[in-house]
Amino acid sequence: MANKMMIDDLNLYYGQFHALKDISLNIQEKEITAFIGPSGCGKSTLLKSLNRMNDLVEGCKITGQVTLDGTDIYRDLDVNLLRKRVGMVFQKPNPFPMSIYDNVAYGPRTHGIRSKAKLDQIVEEALRGAAIWDELKDRLKKSALGLSGGQQQRLCIARALAVKPEVLLMDEPTSALDPISTIKIEELAQELKKDYTIVMVTHNMQQATRISDKTVFFLLGEIIEAGKTDELFSMPKDKRTEDYITGRFG
Amino acid sequence: MENIQQAAKPSAMMNEAPMNHLTLSDRLKSYKRTPGSFLVMLLVVLSAVATIAALVFLILYILVNGIPYINADLFSWTYTSENCSVIPAAINTVIMAGISLLLAVPVGIGSAIYLVEYAKKGNKLVKVIRVTAETLTGIPSIVYGLFGMLFFVTALKWKFSILAGAFTLAIMILPVILRTTEEALLSVPDSYREGSFGLGAGKLRTIFKIVLPAAVPGILSGVILATGRIVGETAALIYTAGTVAKIPNSAFSSGRTLAVHMYLLANEGLHVNQAYATAVILLILVIGINALSSFIAKKISKA
Numbered sequence: 001m002a003n004k005m006m007i008d009d010l011n012l013y014y015g016q017f018h019a020l021k022d023i024s025l026n027i028q029e030k031e032i033t034a035f036i037g038p039s040g041c042g043k044s045t046l047l048k049s050l051n052r053m054n055d056l057v058e059g060c061k062i063t064g065q066v067t068l069d070g071t072d073i074y075r076d077l078d079v080n081l082l083r084k085r086v087g088m089v090f091q092k093p094n095p096f097p098m099s100i101y102d103n104v105a106y107g108p109r110t111h112g113i114r115s116k117a118k119l120d121q122i123v124e125e126a127l128r129g130a131a132i133w134d135e136l137k138d139r140l141k142k143s144a145l146g147l148s149g150g151q152q153q154r155l156c157i158a159r160a161l162a163v164k165p166e167v168l169l170m171d172e173p174t175s176a177l178d179p180i181s182t183i184k185i186e187e188l189a190q191e192l193k194k195d196y197t198i199v200m201v202t203h204n205m206q207q208a209t210r211i212s213d214k215t216v217f218f219l220l221g222e223i224i225e226a227g228k229t230d231e232l233f234s235m236p237k238d239k240r241t242e243d244y245i246t247g248r249f250g
Numbered sequence: 251m252e253n254i255q256q257a258a259k260p261s262a263m264m265n266e267a268p269m270n271h272l273t274l275s276d277r278l279k280s281y282k283r284t285p286g287s288f289l290v291m292l293l294v295v296l297s298a299v300a301t302i303a304a305l306v307f308l309i310l311y312i313l314v315n316g317i318p319y320i321n322a323d324l325f326s327w328t329y330t331s332e333n334c335s336v337i338p339a340a341i342n343t344v345i346m347a348g349i350s351l352l353l354a355v356p357v358g359i360g361s362a363i364y365l366v367e368y369a370k371k372g373n374k375l376v377k378v379i380r381v382t383a384e385t386l387t388g389i390p391s392i393v394y395g396l397f398g399m400l401f402f403v404t405a406l407k408w409k410f411s412i413l414a415g416a417f418t419l420a421i422m423i424l425p426v427i428l429r430t431t432e433e434a435l436l437s438v439p440d441s442y443r444e445g446s447f448g449l450g451a452g453k454l455r456t457i458f459k460i461v462l463p464a465a466v467p468g469i470l471s472g473v474i475l476a477t478g479r480i481v482g483e484t485a486a487l488i489y490t491a492g493t494v495a496k497i498p499n500s501a502f503s504s505g506r507t508l509a510v511h512m513y514l515l516a517n518e519g520l521h522v523n524q525a526y527a528t529a530v531i532l533l534i535l536v537i538g539i540n541a542l543s544s545f546i547a548k549k550i551s552k553a
Contacts, residue, residue: 053444106446110455
């Protein structure tokens with residue numbers, strides 16, 4: 001498998017706080033990579049570095065290199081174009097306070113698509129892609145805020161898919177959801193990896209074992225261990241990984 | 251047997267008081283055990299009643315005193331001291347509110363957007379703007395009137411005019427609009443902004459398509475508040491827009507608003523009844539403006 005994104009010697013500081021230390025990692029195309037680790041270990045921070053959401057945080061300083069298909073995303077790529085290619089789904093569902101249709105169409109409209117027919121087609125494709133078309137097709141004009149939490153999160157996935165990204169970043173996408181919605185999102189992620197490269201932060205180790213191909217274990221801003229999910233969970237090489245996945249801390 | 255029981259059940263439910271429903275005597279009994287809580291309950295209920303009573307009394311008093319004196323004369327196209335027509339003043343009020351809002355709303359919303367969306371945290375300028383806005387809110391309107399007279403009327407030689415009045419009022423309501431818009435923008439969750447940026451939208455698009463529409467109800471309440479101040483203002487206008495009771499020919503003509511008109515009617519002491527009638531019309535005008543604003547707000551936030 002080809003490397004989709006490569007992180008090379010990345011260091012990140014929030015003011016004086018050294019949040020990520022010498023991170024080097026390759027993210028493989030059309031796989032699910034899970035980031036696991038205790039709270040505050042830097043996994044979400046690294047995820048946000050992949051589409052430059054950290055740029056919005058004041059006092060955040062980043063050194064090193066991150067590439068997408070060999071292009072340096074911090075030096076040689078327009079940030080808005082980067083975020084189109086590397087989409088994001090957030091921890092808490094955050095649909096905009098507008099209709100379901102307008103939520104999904106927001107991205108494509110941002111990138112200059114105006115034709116009604118084209119937008120209709122994109123919205124349907126995106127909602128189908130997020131496995132929520134059948135539930136929502138009759139209420140596209142209704143406010144997205146009236147949906148349940150699980151539906152909102154799948155709508156947010158559809159919204160991210162509508163700009164046709166190459167990589168999808170998911171920041172604990174199921175932590176605010178009930179078990180049934182969680183299963184739906186997990187199944188969806190499995191389906192989506194056929195077409196997209198997925199990086200998912202999760203607090204839930206079972207989730208990582210259920211759906212991810214690769215797992216990366218973080219501790220205090222460092223990558224302790226990275227590898228194939230089944231190997232990392234069955235034969236962890238590092239003592240700290242073993243302690244964490246067997247529930248001795250975290 | 252079973253049928254009878256089933257038929258009897260609903261009626262039994264109707265007669266029996268639900269067990270989660272406290273009767274008055276239940277409540278009194280529980281208050282006997284806690285007299286303090288009864289006292290507090292009494293006080294808060296009284297406060298609420300007093301608030302409503304003040305408003306109702308005020309409106310009723312104006313209506314009772316004003317409505318008998320509303321007649322066709324009051325709506326003549328031109329004002330004379332016989333008919334006490336409110337039409338020129340009503341038109342002036344609408345023009346005055348329109349121009350003042352047109353001047354103040356874009357500047358107020360613009361500076362609020364700068365404060366919330368663009369300025370870096372801990373920026374010196376932000377603090378200066380906030381302190382300025384707070385100070386401006388606390389200044390009595392007569393001071394604005396004096397300033398308007400010295401600057402717009404005298405220094406800029408605009409004379410007593412609608413324009414001088416509108417500029418003075420615009421400065422007066424600017425901090426109101428700035429502060430309410432700022433609050434409204436701050437209350438828009440950051441997750442909306444993140445969602446928009448995450449889709450590759452730029453700052454401008456995020457602000458205009460996501461943040462501002464979500465903030466419209468808050469911004470509008472500021473505009474309504476500001477409209478209230480414009481419509482109710484007298485002191486700042488007497489020295490800037492003057493007291494001519496005519497429909498203005500241009501922005502540089504003098505013109506009195508309804509509040510000024512009322513002040514003068516009451517002040518002369520000859521037309522107190524007409525002053526009440528004018529108050530009724532002013533009340534209706536204000537309610538009308540507020541209804542229109544919230545109607546527009548609904549349209550905007552739906553679109």
